Amino acid sequence: MLRRLLLVLTLLAAPALAQDRADVERQFQAWLDETIWPAASAEGVSRETFDAAFAGVTLDWSLPGLVVPGAPPSEEPQVQRQTEFGSPGNYFRRGSVEGTAAIGRQMAQRHADALARAEARYGVPGHIVLAIWGRESGFGRVDIPHNAFRVLGTLGFMSPRGDYLSRELVAALQIAEAGHVPADAMKSSWAGALGQPQFMPFNFLAFAADGDGDGRADIWDSEADTIASIANFLAEKGWVAGRDWGFEVTVPPSVSCTLEGPDQGRTIAEWAEMGIARISGRPFPDHELAGEGFLLMPAGRHGPAFIVTPNFYVLKAYNVSDLYALFIGNVGDRIAWNMGDFAAPWGPVGGLYRSDVAAMQRALEAMGHDVGGADGLPGFKTRRSIGRWQEETGAAATCFPEEGMKAVLRE
Template sequence: VNAMKSSWAGALGQPQFMPTSFLKHAVDFDGDGRPDIWNSTPDVLASIANYLVHYGWLRGRGWGVEVTVPANVSCALEGPDQGKKVSDWVAMGIRRADNKAFQASELKAEGLLLMPAGRSGPAFIVTPNFYVIKQYNNSDLYGLFIGHAADRIAKGDATFAGSWGPVGDLHRSDIAALQRALEAKGYDVGSADGLPGFKTRRSIGVWQAKNGKPATCFPDAGLVAQLK
């Protein structure tokens, strides 16, 4: 019991499981009779895998790939509830950023557009596995960087092809004010919490398109001023 140390918030071991997750998902993979997510690498990795499988990880698929999105494809098509066959995204002009073709099996499967910085950053076609990763931490950037780190370990992939624009120029209170203004106009931003999640990003894009403006799908100072 003394070895079962946690963070100040109660997260346990190397996977940082909360106690309920430890009870549900921790695995004794090294066969010593107890799941040890503090010191046993086999137990740590097997427990994380068990967690991901529980939330629906699809064997044989990765998390996603970076893509290029033509200007005529709306950034408001983003989101886990707007999936299409990967072949449909390709038919719209979306291509892998590394210029490789999608595998035939992937073309038949569901892909989801992810543009975490709208038109101000890299874009991705992700698989449902990306949203399984987000069960671990409900952040697009967390899921993105976990997937990217795994690619770099497995394949030696380098940095993203797309560059990140000025995405950190606003205070959280400014974004929350923008979200409240969009809500007042009937848009679903998810929550007026100052965090530009996919519902906020695509609501911005829809509002911009309806008002004759280029859809950027990301908050900026000019947009905040227009919507206040």
């Protein structure tokens, strides 16, 4: 009986839902004409390009996180359990890392000339470019199926980040106006990232490069342009030619994990004098010793440790996750030198909800610690704040949120 009643209520609600969506679709078309068209026109976009971009475009209701204009925000708790909130080791699944590196070695041979040109021009090693290309789009093999104007239009109109994504939508129109790719061929991810390097439109305008000399920057169909564009992005973000991204190391108990972070740099020679050594047993390269290095312990004392260079933080300009940058560094090393997994194992940490970490962060903030914001993300400020709190209580610092801390670190 209850199931029949629910079915009747659903059928009665369906016409109203369809009507509501039709109303929102009309609002969307009005928003395109009244808001996006004036902004695009001011940037030199022609009406012809604008109309071609939005011909037949409707809202994509399948995209996540949409908010109907005028509707109150959801009050449901946003409990998340993404990889970065579990064990960091989950990010380095053997199949993903080894598979990307294996194909990357093939691509290194196939595109040797384009990679050499890019390295000579931008100073970025080919194996780093390949690692990013592989991570972002599987070297162009991953399907990028979405109409960029439908995605960015929907997100600009119905996303909490609407202002930012509306500007990206106008930038996409500028790309079409410049003739880099026809409007109906501009494909993106569900988040609006374009082509094989997965550039957002503003990044395309700033960093897309012509790698094959045809006068266009085509990151959809040209491997040479994709390679040049990734290299140009990293160079413009500050890649230091001749330096590595980092080294896996051993950190003796005498060196506190609270020394982690890009704001606590020392020369690599100074780190070595403190007893930090490469896990391989080889000395740090002579040309790196005078350069600045930073301690990175993404799982605290429960996993591999690294001394990273400023280039590591350039990789983070592509994606802000420490684990992403480590993935790129590791895959690049595998492509260039056939290196394997990190030597130190990832410990049995993780399993915490983002809300658990946020509660710990608020408790640490109340004690005066700078955790970088109570966002539920165990970044370096949160990790070292946990370590400092542990040391203040007389415990050995482990610098990572753990299940047993929930009962102690409470708001």
